[in-house]
Amino acid sequence: MRKDAAHNRERLLEAARRLFADRGLDVPLEEIARTAGVSIGTLYNRFATREGLVEAVFEDRAATVAAIAEQALVADDPWEGFVAFLTGVCELQAADLGYNDLAARDGKGIEPMLRIIDRARKSGALRGDVTLADMTFVIWGVAATVRATYRTAPGAWRRHLALTLDGLRATAAHELPVPPMSISQARAAMNECR
Secondary structure, rough: OOOOHHHHHHHHHHHHHHHHHHHHHOOOOHHHHHHOOOHHHHHHHHOOHHHHHHHHHOHHHHOOOOOHHHHHHOOOOOOHHHHHHHHHHHHHHHHHHHHHHHHHHHHHHHHHHHHHHHHHHHHOOOOOOOOOHHHHHHHHHHHHHHHOOOOOOOHHHHHHHHHHHHHEEEHHHOOOOOOOOOHHHHHHHHHHHH
């Protein structure tokens, strides 16, 4: 890539990072280009689709989520590891409306959770009927709380998460009224959110 092309790409990524963090993923691409000081054509030359731009902006988050998951898996207490993972992912969501939107739409941040869930269930701390698809609701719920309170009560998501975690404890378990969604149903529901 030529030096000027690389420079334009970095300017676009920086503009998108700032605008997505402040307003979410629905910022018009024209505004991102204008903020970066380039034409919309330049944006499309660097990123053919909105999804390509979003992926480039948030590529570092997958590594961050993986690191949080690894720390959770080596925690002495499986419940504390489970809580630390969820809290870490939710902190990423709360710090950036764009990532918050992404977490609620694609569920990629949930995938590393399977081993964390299994470990917490086997320890007896997490209710035995919790599934990976159920965790979609946790992420969605926190995402909605973050979105609604981002400017007025930025820490409100922590209360929401604490209440949810209390309901996920094995000692709080009651029979659930319906079976869990399958992973394919959860993914289809996430696609509806787009």
